[in-house]
Each structure stands twice: as structure tokens, then as C-alpha cells.
Amino acid sequence: MSTLPIMQVMPELKNILAASPSAVLIAEPGAGKTTAVPLALLEEPWMKGKTMLMLEPRRLAARAAAVFMASRLGEKAGQTVGYRMRMDSKTGPNTRIIVVTEGVLTRMLQDDPSLGDTGLVIFDEFHERSLNADLGLALSLETQAVLREDLKLLVMSATLDGEKVSELLGAAPVVRCPGRVYPVDTIYAPPAKSIPLEKAAGNAVRRALAEQPGDILLFLPGEREIRRVESELLSGALPGNVEVRPLYGQLPQAEQDSAVAPAVEGRRKVVLATSIAETSLTIEGVRTVIDSGLRRTQRFSPRTGMPRLETLPISKASADQRRGRAGRTAPGVCYRLWSPEEHDRLPESDAPEILEADLSGLALELALWGVRDPAQLAWLDAPPPAPYAQATALLRQLGALDAAGAITPHGRRLAALGTHPRAAHMLLRAAGLGAAPLACRLAALLQERDPMRGPATGSCDLTLRVEALLRYEASAGREAGGGDPAALRAAARASRGLLAQLRAAAPEAALSADNDSADAVAADPFLCGLLLSFAYPDRIGQRRGGGAFVLSGGRGAAMGESQHLAREPYIVAVSVDDKGTQSRIMLAAPVEERDLLAYHEDKISEHSEVYWDEDSKSVKSRCRVMLGELSLKETGHERPSPEEAARVLMQVIAGEALGPLPWDKGTIQLRERMAFMHRLDRSWPDVSDAGLAGSMEEWLLPYLVGCRSLRDLQRLSLRDALEGLLDWERKRELDREAPTNIAVPSGSRIAVDYSDPAAPVLAVKLQEMFGLKETPLIGKGRMPVLLHLLSPARRPVQVTADLASFWKSGYFEVKKDLKGRYPKHYWPEDPLQAIPTSRTRPVK
Template sequence: MKQLPIMQVLPDLKLILNKNKAAVLIAEPGAGKTTGTPPAFLDEPWMSGKSILMLEPRRLAARSAAVYMAACLGESVGQTVGYRMRMDSKVGKNTRIVVVTEGVLTRMLQSDPSLGDVGLIIFDEFHERSLHADLGLALTLEAQSVLREDLRILIMSATLDGERVSALLGGAPVVDCPGRTYPVETIYVPGSGTAQLEQAAAIAVRRALDEQPGDVLVFLPGEREIRRTERELQSGALPQGTVLRPLYGQLPQAMQDAAVAPAVPGERKVVLATSIAETSLTIEGVRTVIDTGQRRTQVFSPRTGMPRLTTVPVSKASADQRRGRAGRTAPGVCYRLWSSEEHQRLPDDNVPEIMETDLAQLALELALWGVRDPAALPWLDAPPAAPYAQGAALLRQLGALDAGGAITPHGRSMAALGAHPRAAHMLLRAAELGAAPLACRLAALLQERDLFKGPAAADSDLTLRVEALLRFERSAETGGADPAILRAVQRESRNLLAQLQAAPEVPRDSSGTGLLLSFAYPDRVGQKRGDGAFLLAGGRGAAMREGQPLSRSPYIVAAGVDDRAGQGRIMLAADLPEEELLRHHAGSFTEEREVYWDKESGSVKARRRTLLGALVLKETSHERPTAEETEDVLLGVISAEGLELLPWDKGTVQLRQRMAFMHGLRTDWPDVADEALLGSLDEWLRPFIQGMRNLRDLQRLPLSRAFEGMLDWNSRQKLDKEAPTHIAVPSGSRIPLDYSNPGAPVLAVRLQEMFGQVDTPRIGMGQVPVLLHLLSPARRPMQVTSDLASFWRSTYFEVKKDLKGRYPKHYWPDDPLQAAPTNRTRPVK
């Protein structure tokens, strides 16, 4: 340990933490920060016999770090150095360095916010920015501020924006430490993406075994790709002595240890790993890294409230971390299965988990802490508002929060389990019903990948998976299910049973699966629409693959929904018998009386509905709506579908147009444009629809009276004077005005009837000349003008020639202002 680069900066780090409450350590890979730093502080005066907690983001790294530190002290784990993780703990009464995983730190802070026996909390590999690391730091900072001014905090990372973290810690000093890494040659293998990922990885492994010495570490997105790559490599010859070692989080501990341990003499090890091997771990003997450039992450959709696992490209920072694994013990080589141009387009860093995952568990932890608004705590990146609000809404639905956002006793019980709130709620409800054994197995199944592969996996029915698990537990029969996943589910279900202190009995059958699932996913109870489509209680539509037997069920619960399409695709679900839904979810039902517009009959009707979220469970329609309710609906229909529903006769149309003409002159007149009328239906139309109930009634509406009702007596008089319906012309005729264009009313009149009229008639307080359409004896327009005097002076004589030729028997005087006007078609003989 004395040769580790970290030893060079530990004296400075000790001085800093002797004077300051916090520090940031940026240590390059190979510096030895994880195992070299904690022991250095055990004898500091400010520790006063207190212990050190070190947070590790991964279980394997936590256990490995504890084992290594204990070995350096000549001890076994559980003496001076120990670890704590879910369902696995090795600590003793003299343990002073405890390596914990993230959920454990949260539980410790929640049970004892002061952490009175802790002197230093170290956040290792903080650049990974897991949700629990961000939460743990936020809670620790508040505990330090309010309860423990003497508590020290140390943030450690190989790649991190130190200044930004320093600012969060109140300007904490930043210490840089060089690493002890050997040169690593980078070889880009462009074009690998054209092959299947597993095939490309296998080709690169064979190349590395031929070209490079030592062991090989291959980074793959997840367990599925690891298994496929393993099969791909096993399908062809490998150099003698080559052993394949998978490495991922759910692998049994013995197999994880075998992957990390040095290869035995005469063997070459190929480790097929997820991102679990990206940091903290040093896998002895690795001289070559093969990076597929992909990682698996869970992305939460605020639009649907549904998380989904997706495979995304790694960041440049992650790629550099992976590359560095090849140079921990000797010079190495990194094969990147992409081009250098593609590398430049990678994001600089991974998106922090808090920015893209389901925040229901975070909301529950904050409520347990006593915080209703996350802004009350210090964050490097604050939780996004929309996913956080959806998480809190789910907690209210599960009964974990009250209406004011405070945690309930049920919420405290959920938080104590440490599981996702959906699973925790299901487990607690199941325990009340004596169904804990089945619920624990169901929760474990939901955490794992699908048991089935190939055609069997196409069936969405979750009960088939439950039955396969129960057969395996009784007779070790796999029935086509993946035995490794079956064993992992079995282990996890036992852990959950132990937490619930429930008997480990094997359930008789899978009956009750749908009901238990509905406790976890009340928002995803689905009601059949037909053709495999369902409406979920949360309001979203989702459909099953074609031909699913489960699609015939009246009600289902969707445990897995792929929300990438416009309508979600149900990947995993279970039948929910209607009687169980009605019996066990009655407390979530709402009763609603609705008065609505029935399009089919064109009338207003009333109904009572029993609802579960967006689902209508029961409906009766025997009630008669009140007059006021009916009026509200009628006005709503008119507002939605438009004024065309009203009975527009010619007189009403002209009245509206005349009022629009007056509004154009004076804004204190009523605005009768569509938008204004639709926005004020309650004022001008409601009094005239009293007693009406359907479209037929609306056709009897006295619409002209409704418009007249907008005007007082003086205004109606002014309307008749300034926007008359007719104008008297020299012939004695009263010609109607056309107000279709309120800005330019039209008077269409035969030319002969205007003889003797010098100027254009004017309306609207004399402000608006009418637009004259001067017609021939056959009532065809001969001239359009708003300046009659100018027409008589200049244009009339040209028009006269044309008219005289076409209508020779009519009188076309040389002086129209002196001629007698006539409304006769032919002149008097």
C-alpha cells in the first residue's frame, strides 16, 4: 500500500480535513484511492474513536474493497474493516471502516440522521452519479448542517467536475492525485456495428487472444449480451487454456469472485462484464479491454409515467474509464468497436440517474426525511419537476403520502422495506391477505429479466412465469425457463420473505397473481377495449401483441409496458378477475354523476358512473338532468361545435351583420364575431334556451330576439337609423342593404332607379358610403362604385352606349341627373 500514488497526497488531505468539514479528491485510475484513503484517517484526532463509512455504488466493488483493506491490515473482514449491503453484512463490535452500498447509507441516515458514531463519510466513484449517491449526499449535507457540524465529508472520483462539487460543499478544497496506470494503446475497429453486437465482440476477442498477451476484459450492455457472446465464443475453437468468466450484478458471489480473481497458471481468462467492472475493481491479469461502446440504463418517461430499460452509447468519460482497465498492472491495449469519428460524437459524460429515472422512491425517501419540496435540500442536479411530481402522485395513490404530501404510517412501512414503492406496497398488502409467499416471488420476478426465451417469451401472461418458478421450486424442473434466472429469482424471493418475516412456503398455484400485481400497479389496471387494446386506469391506452390469450380478459394488470409507440405495447400482464377488482380496490373507486351530450340522439342526458381512475366500472343512466345542467351542456356543445348549430334565418343573419357594421364604427357596440359570441354564450344565449334539451329544441330558438337582447331600446333605434335594412332610392323603391362585408355594405340597384340622385347614399352617422352595384334592366352588374357623382360625370356615358345597344327600348337619357327615375323594366310608351 505504501507504493500507491494516493500516499503522496494523503498528508495534504489530512491537513485539509483537520481544518475543513469537506474535501474533494480527484484521483486518476490506479491511484489506490478506494483502498488507500479510508485507513489513513482512523487515527486522526477529530475521529475520536468514531467510524468511517465509505459509500460504493456497486456490491462487488464494496465487498472487494473491504476484503482488500482487511487483508492489508492482516485481518479478516468483520474486524477493523467490514461491509454492509442488503441481505449481507460483515461487521463486528470493533469495526471502524464500513463499506456500504447506496441503499444502506440511505437507511442508516433515515434511522439516525445524526450518525453520532460516524466521523467521516466517503462517497467513492461519485462520478457515476447514481440516484442513491445524490440522495445520500443531499441528506448527509443537511445532517451536517443541522445536527453534526463535526462530521467530515470526502467526495472521491477519477473523473468529476471537482469545482462544481466543491461549490456544492461550500467551497471545499480540491486535491488532485496522479494515478498509476501504464500506457494503453487504443485500436478503433470501425464497421463492427454492421455485425450483431455479440458477433462483433466475439470476433474482437479472438483477435485479441491472437495478438495480445494476458487476460481480456469485454464490456457488454447487459447479461443477455454476455450470455449470447459466451455462446458465440463457445461455438468455435478458442486457444487452449482459455476460460470464459461472466461478470454482472445478479451473478452469484462465487462466480463474481472467480471473474475477479487472477487466472490460474496455464489459463487465459476472458471476462465478459457489464459496467460493473468500469470502476473500483482491478481484475488481475487484464492486459486487453474490448469495449462494445454500449450500456444499459433505465429511462423514465414523464409523459406516461412508465420507466423502460434502454441501451445507449457510453460517454467519453465511461469509455476512458473502461480503457484504463487495460493499464492497471501493465501496458495494455483497448479495442473500441467504433470509429474515432464516432468517438468524437459521444457525449462527454453519462446523464446523472436523477435526471432520467423513476423518482417515486426518491419522493418517498424525502417524505420520510420530512421534506415535501426537494428544493429544500442541496443537490448537484435537482430532481426534474415533472418526474418528481408523478412519483409523488403515485405515492399518494399507494397511500404512502397524505393529501398534503406528508408521509403516512403505511409509507413508513414501505420505506423500511427498501424496495421500490410499487413492490413495497404490494408486499405489505399481500402480508395482510396472507399471500406474502406469492407476492415475494412476484416481486423478485419483476426485478429480473424474462424467464423465457424464444417463442415462449412472446406470451405476455405473467402467471406462466409464476407457474414455471413454482414448478422449479418443487421439482427443479425448468420447463424451458432460464435456470440461472430461476435461481436468482428464488434467492431474491427468500430475501424478501426474510424481510417480511414470512414463512418460506411454496404457494400452491399462481392464483392471485393479477390481484397482487394490481396493488403494485393500480394505475395500470387495464379495461378491455377490443382487438387486444386496453385502457389503463392512468388514462393511457396500451395493446397486446396479436393472438394473446390474455387479450380476451375483461380486466388485466400490465406490469411491463413499452411506451415508445403512440399506444403502449403490453409486454407482461396478468388477468384480474372482476370480482377481485371490485372487492379489493373499492376504496379507490370514485362516484361521478355526469350530465353529457349524447351525439347519437342529439340530446342532453345524465348518468352515474363508478370509476377507477380513467376506467368506467359501472354506469347507470336513468336520471333526468336539471334545467341548469341541461343549459350548461347545450352551451358547451355550441361552444365546442360552433354557432352553426343555431337556426340562422335570413333576418337573423342580416341583424348580426348590421350589428357587426356598427361595432366596426364604435367599439362600445357588442362584438358579434364568432370568437366573441362563443366566449359569451352564458350572457346572451342562456336566457333563450331555458327548457330546451336537444337539437330539435334548438331549432325553435328565437335567435333574432337573442341578438336584439344585446341592445337597449336606444341602441335598437340607432341601429335602425344608422344601419338600416333598406334604403329608399329616387324611383321610390326600398332596396335592401347587404351587410355581408360589414366594412362595405352593398346596395344592388338598377341604374335607372338612381336617375336624379347626385351623391352616393351614406349610412353609419354619414361616415360610410354604401357600395353601389349598379345593375342593368336584367339585374346584371354594370358598374361598382362608392362615388356616384364621379360615375355620372365620367363613366356613365361609356356605360350608356353599351346599355343602349343591348336594351334599345329602354330610356337612356343624356342627362341622368335631370331624367325621371323608374323602377319599370320597360319604359312607358
């Protein structure tokens, strides 16, 4: 222990913690910080009579760190050094160092905000930025500031922005320590694009076995890939002394320990691991790392309020961490299954989980802490507002928060269960119905790998998974029941754990050790759907046809029409992606309408509404029984009042850009004349589409009273409605300044076209304008009309707003053409002295 690099900085770290409440330790891989620092600080004077908590983000690393530290003291875990995690704990009355993970620190803070017997809280591998670590640090900082000035905090990491964390901790001193990492050669070995991952990984393992000494650690994104690569390796030729060991979070503890333990002398080990082996864990004997460059992570979509599991490229920081696993005990080699060019394009680091995860659990913990606004606490990265708002909305739906955002008694019970709020709510509701074992199985199947995933099964019906799990349990694991045995084994184990948690947290539910009645109905698909509707009240789906459903949260989702669930009137869509405008339903269960009405009374409301019926083109009224955005029942209602009908009609008219109104020729001309006056004087009413739509309550609504249908609209006096915008004086001004007709020299009254308010048009035969010197003016004498001078056949021969200029020059050119085409007509030499006429020749 004394030879570890970390011991070089321990005197400095001890002095800082003796004088300061917080510190940051940046120690490179191999320095020994995880196991040496807690033991070195245990006997400091400020730790006398107190315990030490160390938060590890990964269960395997937490257990391994506790066991290793205990061995250094010549003890077993549970004596001076112990650990606590969900469903697994080893501590005793004399335990002074407790390694915790998976929200245990949060539970301890919630149970005792002062952490009265704790002297130091260590946050190890903080660069992983797990949600629980960020929450634990935020709560610990408030405890330190408000309740425990003597509580000390130490944040440790190999790769972290130390200055940023220091600022968060109130300008805490930063200690830096070099590591003890042996040199690692990097070999880029990108496979051909067409080769599947399991084949590429298998080839890389065989190459490394031939080229390198020692054991091999292969990083893969998840359990599914691990099992495929394991099958690929075992089906091919491997040297007889080589063992293949999987390593992932849901693996039984004995198998995890076997993967981490040194290989027997004379044998070699190939460990197939997820990112669980990326940090805080030294696997003895590993000299070679093979990195697939992939990770699996859950990301939250604020657009849908739904989390999704994604396989993504790792960051450069993660690649360096993985590479470093090969140089912990001796020089090593790292094979990267990508190219140097691809490496350059990788992100520098992974995004903190708090920026991408479902925040409903975090929101529940903050409410339990007494915080309604995350800004009340100090964060390295604050929870994003949109996902956090969706999380609190879900908690209100589950009854965990009241309308003001304060936690309810039911919310406290959810938090005590220590599982996702959706699952916790389902478990408690199921306990009240005597169906807790079934609810635990459902929750376990949803949190574990799908035992029937893939085209071989093809069905999205979750109840088939329940039936397979029941068969698996009934046969004591001998029969897979049509599913993946490993996934069913994990689900059975998780189900037992959830049932134990429920019994501990809700003894009043009087849960029996084996609830035969619940098991007897466990395969009932509609009971499964009812229980799931408690967990997913926002994803109850109502059939629309063609495999499409509308969800109670308002979003659309669909499954293939060949799915038998596509014919169910109601489903609960428990697994939905968020790609495109309509999500794809991946897992669902049917539910009965009568159960929705009976068990979701608190979410069901009656709405009387007056609406536009597109089929009859009329206003109708109805009463709807609503569950979220779903209309469970609909009945006709009494006839809507004239005022209600008028308002609905007004909305329809606005939605169709005024199109349904009876725009006859005279009304259109009136509107165009008013638009002309508005252009000259902005105090006149705006009769554009936008202007009229925005002022319909003023000019149109009174005239709509009594109308109920499109047919009624056609009898509407729209001209009167528009004129209602003008007082008597403005009507006179309109007639004077925007006349409908203008008298021309021939005696004809010609209509003015105001369709372009910037240039009203007077289309008149050229011969009718003889003798008129100037262009007629309108609009208070400011606007000359645009003259369209027509031939006897009423075709335009000249367009002008300057009649005087036309008589001087343009007329004589036009005259030559017209005289040739219309020789019988009157074409005088002097148009200003000629007699105007609408006939072929003027009457003398």
C-alpha cells in the same frame, strides 16, 4: 501501499480534514484512492472512537474494496473493515470502516439522522451520480449542518467538476492527485452495420486473442448480450487455454469473484462485463479492453409516469473509464467497436441518474426525512419538478403520503422494506391476504430479466412467467418450465430475498416459512392480477376492443389482438412503453372486476353526471362507479334539471363553434349588422365566434332553459337571444346606422349585405340609381356602402364606393357595352338627369 500516487497528497488531505468539515478529492484512475484513503485516515485524531462509512455505487466494487482493505491489515472482511449492502453484510463489533451501497447509507441516516458514531462519510466514484449517492450526500449535508458539526464529508472521484462539488460543500478545499495509469493504445474497429452485436464482439475477441497478450475485458450493455456473446464464443473455435467468464450485477457472488480473480497461470481469461466493471474495480491480468460502446439504463418518462429500459451509446467519459481498465497493471490496448467520427458525436458525460430516473423512491425517502419540498435540501442537481410531482402523486395513490404530502404510517412501512414503493405496497397488501410468497415471486419477475422474452414466447401474460417459476422451483432448478434457466434462477433468488425482507420488516404479518395455500393459488391468473393492481393502481386497464385498453391513469395502451389477454375485460399493465400516442403493453395480467370493487374501495367513487349523448343527440344523466378514469358500472339517473341540461347544451354548442344553433337568414343578418357596429365602436357586443362563445352565459343560457336535445335547439328563438345583448337605445341605433335596407332612387328598398363588416355591400341595378349623385352612407355617415352596380340580368358591371366618380367617367364606358347587349333598355346620355327605373323603360 506507500508507492501509490495517492499517498503523495495524503498529508495535504489530512491537514484539510483536520481543519475543515468537508473536502473534495479528484484522483485519476490508478491513484489508489478507493482502498488507500480510508485506511490512511482511520487513525486521525478526529476519528478516535468513531467509524467511517464509504459509499460505493456498485455492489461488486464495494465488496471487493472491503476485502482488499481487510487483506492489507492481515484480516478478513468483517473485522476492522467490513461491508453492508442489501441481503449481504459482513461487519463485527470492532468494525471501523464500513463500505456501504444500494441505499444502505440512506437507511442508516433515516434510522439515526445524527450518525452518532460516525466520524467520516466518503462518497467514492461520485462522478457516476447515482440517485442514492445524490440523496445520501443531500441528507448528510443536512445532518452536518443541523446535528453534527463535527461530521466530516469527503467526496472522491476520478472525473468530476471539482469546483461545482466544492461549492455544494460550502467552498470545501479541492485536492488533486495524478494517477498511475499505464499507456493504452486505442484501436477503432467498427464492424459492418449488418453484423449483429454478438458476432461483432466475438470477432473482436478472437482478433484480440491473436494480437495481444494477457486477459481481455469486453464491455456489453446487459446480461442478455453477455449470454449471447458467451454462446457465440463457446460455439466457435477458441484456444484451449481460454476461459470465458460473465460478470454482471445479478450473477451469484461466487461467479463474480471467479470473474474478478486472476487467471490460473498458463491460462487466459475473457471477462464479459456490463458497466459494473467500469470503475473502482481492478481485474488482475486484463491487458486488453474491447468496448461495445453501449450501456443499458432505465429512464423515466414524465409524459407517462413510466420508466423504460433503454440501450444507449456511452459517453466520452465512460469510454475513457473503460479504456483505462486496460492500463491498471501494465501497458494495454483498447479496441473500440465504433469509428473516430462516431466517437466525436458521443456526449461528453452521462446525465445524472436523478434527472432521468423514477423518483418515487426518492420522494418517499424525503417524506420520511420530513422534507416535502426537495428545495429544502442542497443538491448538485435538484430533482426535476415534473417527474417529482408524478412520484408524489403515485405515493398518495399508494397511501404512503397524505393529502398534505406528509408520510403516513403505511408510508413508513413501505420505506422500511427498502424496495420500490410499488413493490413494497404490493408485498404488504399481499401479506394481509396470505399471499406474500406469490407477491414476492411477482416482484422478483418484474425486477429481473424476463424469462420468456422474445418471439419464441410471444405472450405478454405475466402469469405464464409465474407458472414457469413455480415449475422451476418445484424441480429444484432441474426444469426451466419453458423459460430461460438463468433468468428463472435469478428470479427465484430475488423472490427468497424479498420474502426475507418482508418477514423482517413486517413480522406482524405472521408469514409462515412455506405458505402452501398461497402456492396452491399462485397460478391463478386473477389472483396475480389482483396483487399487481396494488402495485400499479394507475395501470389497471379496461378493454376498449381491438386489443386496446384505457388505463386507470387516463392513458391508452394496446396489445396485439392475437394475445389472449386482449379479450379480458380488465387487466393490469405492469410493463408499458411510452412510444407514440398509445403505449404498447409488454407485460400484463388479468384481474376480475369483483376484485377491483372489493379491494380498491378507497379509490372507487360514484359520480352523477349530466352529459351529452351523441347517439340520441340529447342531454342525459347517469351515475358512474369510477376507478380512476375507468367507468366500472353505469346506471341511468333521474331526468336532469332544466338548468343542468341548459349548461350541457351550452358546452356542446361551444365545442362545435356555435354550429348547432338555428342560424336562419334573418338571425345571420342581425349578427352581421351587430358585427359591423362593433367594428365601428368597440363598446358594442363582440358577436364573433370567439366573442359569442365566451359570453354564452350572458346571452344564450337563459334561452336554453327547457331545451334538452338538438331538436329542441332548432325551436330556439336565436334572434331574440342576440337582440337581448342590446338595450332599447342600441336597437334604435342599429336600425338607424346599420339599416337592413336602403331606399334607392327607383323607389326600391334594397337589402344591405353585411357579411364583410369592413365593406357592406348594396347590390342594385344600375338603372335604379339614375339621379343619385353620391354613394349612400351608413354607420353614422362614416361608411359608404360598396355598390355592386348590376346589369338588367343582375350581373355586376361595376363595383365602386364612389358613385359620383363613376357617373363622370366609368358610366359611359359601361353604357356602350350595356346598350349593345340590352338595346331595349333605357340608357340616357345624362344619368344624373335621367329617371331611375326598375323596369326596361321608365314610366313617364
